Amino acid sequence: MVAITGEEYEQALAWIHSTMRFGSKMGLQRIRKLTELLGNPERNLEYVHVAGTNGKGSVTAMVASALSANGYRTGRYISPYLEDFRERISIGDRMISREDLVGLVDEVRPAVEQMVREGEDYPTEFEVVTALAFLYYAHERCDYVALEVGLGGRFDATNIVTPAVSVITTISLDHTDRLGDTVDKIAWEKAGIIKPGVPVVTGVSDDEALRVIKARAEDLGSPLFTVSNKRRADVTWEEVSYSMEGQIINIQGPDFRYENVRVPLLGRHQQANAAVAVAALEFGKPKNREGKFRLDRTAVRHGVATTHWPGRLEVLSRNPLILLDGAHNPEGAKALGEALVSFPKRRTVCVLGILGDKSYREATASIAPLCDEVIVTRPDTPRSLDPEVLAAEVKRYAPSVTVEPDLRKALDEASKRTGQDDMLLVSGSLYLVGPARTYISSKLGMTRQSGT
Secondary structure (H helix, E strand, O other): OOOOOHHHHHHHHHHHHHHHHHOOOOOOHHHHHHHHHOOOHHHHOOEEEEEOOOOHHHHHHHHHHHHHHOOOOEEEEOOOOOOOHHHHEEEOOEEOOHHHHHHHHHHHHHHHHHHHHOOOOOOOHHHHHHHHHHHHHHHOOOOEEEEEOOOOOOOOHHHHOOOOEEEEOOOOOOOHHHHOOOHHHHHHHHHHHOOOOOOEEEOOOOHHHHHHHHHHHHHOOOOEEEEOOOOOOOEEEEEEEEEOOEEEEEEEOOOOEEEEEEEOOOOOHHHHHHHHHHHHHHHHOOOOOOOOOOOOHHHHHHHHHOOOOOOOOEEEEOOOEEEEEOOOOHHHHHHHHHHHHHOOOOOEEEEEOOEOOOOHHHHHHHHHHHOOEEEEOOOOOOOEOOHHHHHHHHOOOOOOEEEOOOHHHHHHHHHHHOOOOOEEEEEOOHHHHHHHHHHHHHHHOOOOOOOO
16 A cells, blocks of 8 residues: 555545535436446445435444444445544445545546536535445445435435345435425435335335335335334334443344344434344345355344444443434434433533524424533534524523534533533534544543544
8 A cells, every 4th residue: 555645635635525616416417427437336336225314324334333243344335424534435344544545536536527528517525425435345345335325315326326225214304405395205205215126124114204115115126124113014123121331122024033132322213223224134135246145143233232333322421421412303303302311310511503404493392401501502514503593492491501602612611511420412413523522532532443
């Protein structure tokens, strides 16, 4: 591997981020043209393709961990990242190296420039990053890629693949300006990842959304498998135990049973995500490069039990309890609220920041009533909601509200107000939780756990 300088890496990263100026545009024409110029690297890979309003990142992480535990070379593609851009593209437990990222940019940039010369629209940042990922996983000869959809499904840049199994986790109202303002419209967009004859696994419980998914699967001749804790589903699960140390569930399918599966991620919604991840592997039966698939169920259980997914109900410290959660929409905020109710009661100081294009009123209604003090701040993105606007909403629920737009100052103030027996909660957006995690970890003397 050729050594690079820090400047070369920053220049490569700057070029990737420069494509953000072309916005977020729906459609598959640009990504198809770009990957064609790169030799269609995505065609040499096997995928578990995961869409959904909430839970898709967790399911992607569990699937990748379970496949890695089975001995397969497994890529994981996610968005957004928390602390380091390279988290988006990883193999096993290691994110892409700086050297590899620079080398990939040197391959992809000329193809982008050729596209533009030939009269094509400039690809978006997400399309460029997706092309980088496809190329990297092909170069690295991955057996599988756990591939998370960025937005929606039908016109998402990841949707040029034909996977071994399509997964739709949950459906609720989010990104309504892009995907539609009703559950059935959003379900239609996410069902766009379903491919002819390819099995579909879903944890969707909303009857209207499920009806749309079933109709789409039937039209394409794609076997559909439902996952729920209700008996009528194809795959069900039951809780064995739940605590702040994790949770244990049993998962039952038509011809498989997993007993005492430990789910290290907190929140009962992760039980459903674990069951969906297991079902995706059982029904998808993806083939590796040699056309074979072996699924050791003990290894699957180990993979789920060792899943690391930071920033989602993540405990950084016990005394005081420091909890990070990137809940960014009403469904995610509701799951956070339900999880907090199950924790031992503590005085809670919350640092809260939400994006302006999210349903902040509904999210606030789930989080703020559980907090004794709230410090409202601004996530690190131009899309951030004005803290004063958010504070006005928080005041409807919380007895004490302070505005501090600077995140570091907000965290410092929250730390001063948090006693050893209290809880410090940081939530509202991954764009808030990521920088907060970096800052708090540094103060606690923690080190990063993945990549180089």
